Amino acid sequence: MDDLLARLRAGLPGEALITDPDVTASYAHDMASFCEAGTPAVVVLPRSVEQVQHVMRTATALRVPVVPQGARTGLSGAANASDGCIVLSLVKMDRILEINPVDRIAVVEPGVVNATLSRAVGEHGLFYPPDPSSWETCTIGGNIGTASGGLCCVKYGVTAEYVLGLDVVLADGRLLTTGRRTAKGVAGYDLTRLFVGSEGSLGIVVRAVLALRPQPPRQLVLAAEFNSAAAACDAICRIMESGHTPSLLELMDRTTVRAVNTMANMGLPDTTEALLLAAFDTPDPGADLTAVGLLCEAAGATGVVPAEDTAESELLLHARRLALPALEAVKGTTMIDDVCVPRSRLGDLLEGIERIGEKYALTIGVCAHAGDGNTHPTVCFDAADPDESRRARESFDEIMALGLELGGTITGEHGVGVLKKDWLARELGPVGLELQRGIKRTFDPLGLLNPGKLF
Amino acid sequence: MDDLLARLRAGLPGEALITDPDVTASYAHDMASFCEAGTPAVVVLPRSVEQVQHVMRTATALRVPVVPQGARTGLSGAANASDGCIVLSLVKMDRILEINPVDRIAVVEPGVVNATLSRAVGEHGLFYPPDPSSWETCTIGGNIGTASGGLCCVKYGVTAEYVLGLDVVLADGRLLTTGRRTAKGVAGYDLTRLFVGSEGSLGIVVRAVLALRPQPPRQLVLAAEFNSAAAACDAICRIMESGHTPSLLELMDRTTVRAVNTMANMGLPDTTEALLLAAFDTPDPGADLTAVGLLCEAAGATGVVPAEDTAESELLLHARRLALPALEAVKGTTMIDDVCVPRSRLGDLLEGIERIGEKYALTIGVCAHAGDGNTHPTVCFDAADPDESRRARESFDEIMALGLELGGTITGEHGVGVLKKDWLARELGPVGLELQRGIKRTFDPLGLLNPGKLF
Structure with a gap:
């Protein structure tokens, strides 16, 4: 331990090293419930690529595990410390190095906050689409580590679609450059994409070239009420089957709507069984909303209310963003799931979740990026009640x-981390798992990078 | 050899095996010039996953190399046979297994021809964007192997963006399923993307889940003439910087325009130094073309002609598609390059190519997916002239x-194959190359899959 600190100090300024146990403890875990977290030996906050290389060389020399962290807003425990590890926080590497409107790229360090980047590129008329709920605090490095999604994925895709190239410090401290600054490129295997979603288990991202898009027009939102979740899912299928490309297509079930009303008195329709939000950022969003409103009515919507303007639209989106905190307030603790199914099976999933809630006598609210088939069933429970906690885990x-x-995946956008690692094997099967482990060994033969995560 | 054939026969119907050397010779190479090609021991044409597994088990048991092939329209020699190999042609596995308009996916076998799929999904109001020039004959499996691009990439991206999941027969005959049928998913490392562009060196793709989009409106094309390539490149930068999203943005230089006129008497403006084609498939393409026309004029366009209708638009696209055959007719043989640079450097690249053509006293025509910065400098030469051939290779x-x-890549969309493998090391650097080789060993420890390609 003394040796570790002395070696780290040799290549890091004093303020980049935290050893006070009260402070290091605050870096122990991300925002997932129910996930084990150990006690770090030390937290380092490098400000340069060279400093990250020094940390990794030291870790390799002494065989000390390293847990990379961004803002720790993750929901699967992927950033949780292990006992005696070096927590490598990238939040101080937070410079936007370049914004290029002709090439439509930005080059950033990993600690840049998502919202900071979004606003900075917005000033150039550009758009960085990935928008996880935590966008005001989460970092681009964390977004890359977990391949984050968000509300706009149904039209614009996830983080993976926007990462063109990376600089990565490997476990042994060497620097790898992957990918490109160009719009296209097929030189060799796609290592860039391999790092996206790898939860810090293959290397430390220290720089990223990101693709940008032109800023679209402000979106206009429509709210549609349904007297069953099945009818709302039918509307979603009709919308997508008819060739519409909404910029957002979100679902909140009765439990979620009521929780949001309780928390924020938003005036959402308390009696509805399912509330659908659809948005368009097209040149004529009003026309698109009218067409989608008719499809909702054909599917049995009991009320269709298009927003009059962007202010009303923002209010509806605000209600949607409150869903998780509101559900957390129901019983004090939540387990947030992230199951994604083909959107044609969304109705079956929601019906099944309702059945599971009844079976375990639990409140399970569902909000969903419904256009993607990506749901966040959120189990509300009292963590002080052992039986309820057990039932929560089982449900x-x-x-x-x-x-x-239903042909889906255990995680649409939150990742595996600690929370779902037992389930990863089940989804991948033995052949897939063996190859994934082989890739891990190729990049990190000593197994020092974020051990105990993913597998 | 007799053992190989006997073992193959045990698991394949007679018609799936070709041993006649006159016929097997016709499977020796793809459409790249200047690439070595060996003599295959046998060509197999399986019709099922089980038959592919039988071939790979046999190859592994006898340590015989396997070269997978689609329609052999590739331009880098990636499908070229090696001596004594099994050529594994997937063209008989050509069924479209599913088209699902709600989930916006298609499930296909690898031998489906790109145009066949495009037309089939079109009947459901859907769109499979990747459109390489060879789209009427090339196969989806080949497109996946080379991560093919095409004309519409500037708006819709390349093949990689449309592959959600794969079934892959590994070198030892085991079956691996990667990815998903869902819009999103982050369960483990992205093996799907690793296979896309891997040129058959990691496994044999036997089934693919592809993402589809709604069919956009028919595109309308504008042609703009410039009296220098630099002015045309300036126009491209202005168009992209202004936030436009053309569905196509193509450049043909003077050499290319004249070659097309010579071949097909298309009536393109013979005196122009650079011809730019821009298209929009938006709800109001006329308005977009007007805006882009003004930007072209601001950049010095000497003539701007928007097509009146889709027929005129098709004629312009036809001229663009003739570019490569027309350049081939100039001197009998061509070497087609595939360099992609950040679009802000396109002018520097074109200027440099002109200089290189003068230095080597060669005709080098350039057509380019200019919106992507992806150029196809095409060296015209007489293959019977050894000195000219040497100069062609050097240029x-x-x-x-x-x-x-210029910050670009050696290959935007054609791949590495045999043609550029010496250059891959230069682009990737030693660390990148070592990791790529490590991945190859993880999937194909005996090195049987498409040996001598990529590295």
């Missing part, structure tokens, strides 16, 4: 099993 | 060096 597992049965 | 290499110097 959570049963929801994942159902997702796989 | 080809010099163009790639220039591309790298």
Whole structure:
């Protein structure tokens, strides 16, 4: 331990090293519930690529595990410390190095906050689409590590679609450059994409070339009420089947709507069984909303209310963003799932989740990036009640099993981390798992990078 | 050899095996010039996953190399046979297994021809964007192997963006399923993307889940003439910087325009130094073309002609598609390069290519997916003239060096194959190359899959 600190100090300024146990403890875990977290030996906050290289060389020399961290807003425990590890926080590497409107790229360090980048490129008329709920605090490095999604994925895709190239410090401290600054490129295997979503288990991202788009017009939102979740899912299928490309297509079930009203008195329709939000950022969003409103009515919507302007639209989106905190307030603790199914099976999933809630006598609210088939069934429970906690965990597992049965995945956008590593093997199967482990060994033969995550 | 054939026969119907040397010779190479090609021991044409597994088990048992092939329309020699190999042609596995308009996916076998799929999904109001020039004959499996691009990439991206999941037969005959049928998913490392562009060196793709989009409106094309390539490149930068999203943005230089006129008497403006084609498939393409026309004029266009209708638009696209055959007719043989640079450097690249053509006293025509910065400098030469052939090869290499110097890549969409494998190391650097080789060993420890390609 003394040796570790002395070696780290040799290549890091004093303020980049935290050893006070009260402070290091605050770096122990991300925002996932129910995930083990150990006690770090030290937290380092490098400000340069060279400093990260020094940390990794030291870790390799002394065989000390390293847990990379961004803002720790993750929901699967992928950033949780392990005992005796070096926590490598990238939040001080937070410079936007370049914004290029002709090439439509930005070059950034990993600690740049998502919202900071979004606003900076916005000033050039550009758009960085990935918008996880935590966008005001989460970092681009964390977004890359977990391949984050968000509300706009149904039109614009996830983080993976926007990462063109990376600089990565490998476990042994060497620097790898992957990918490109160009719009296209097929020189060799796609290592860039391999790092996206790898949860810090293959290397430390220290620089990223990101693709940007032109800023679209402000979106206009429509709210549609349904007297059953099945009818709302039918509307979603009709919308997508008809060739519409909404910029957002979100679902909140009755439990979620009521929780949001309780928390924020938003005036959402308390009696509705399912509330659908659809948005368009097209040149004529009003016309698109009218067409989608008719499809909702054909599917049995009991009320269709298009927003009059962007202010009203923002209010509806604000209500949607409150869903998770509002559900957390129901019983004090939540387990947030992230099952994604083909959107044609969304109705079956929601029906199954309701059945599972009844079976375990639990409140499970569902908000969903419905256009993607990506749901966040959120189990509300009292963590002080052991039996309720056990039932919460069992219902959570049963929801994942159902997702796989319906042709889906255990995680649409939150990642595996600690929370779902037992389930990863089930989704991938033995052949897939063996190859994934082989890739891990190729990049990190000593197994020092974020051990105990993913597998 | 007898053992190989006997073992193959045990698991394949008679018609799936070709041993006649006159016929097997016709499977020796793809459409790249200047690439070595060996003599295959046998060509197999399986019709099922099980038959592919049988071939790979046999190859592994006898340590025989396997070269997978689609329609052999590739331009880098990636499908070229090696001596004594099994050529594994996937063209008989050509069924479209599913088209699902709600989930916006298609499930296909690898031998489906790109145009066949495009038309089939079109009947459901859907769109499979990747459109390489060879789209009427090339296969989806080949497109996946080379991560093919095409004309519409500037708006819709390349093949990689449309592959959600794969079934892959590994070198030892085991079946691996990667990815998903869902819009999103982050369960483990992205093996799907690793296979895209891997040129058959990691496994045999036997089934693919492809993402589809709604069919956009028919595109309308504008032609703009410039009296210098630099002015045309300036127009491209202005168009992209202004936030436009053309569905196509193509450049043909003077040499290319004249070659097309000579071949097909298309009536293109013979005196122009550079012809730019821009298209929009938006709800109001006329308005977009007007805006882009003004930007072209601001950049010095000497003539701007928007097509009146889709028929005129098709004629312009037809002229663009004739570019490569027309350049081939100039001197009998061509070497087609595929350098991609950041679009802000396109002018520097074109200027450099002109200089290189003068230095080597060669005709080098350039057509380019200019919106992507992806150029196809095409060296015209007489293959019977050894000195000219040497100069062609040297100029080809010099163009790639220039591309790298400008922050670009040696291959935007054609792949590495045999043609550019010496250059891959230069682009990737030693650390990148070592990791790529490590991945190859993880998937194919005996080195049986498409040996001698990529590295």
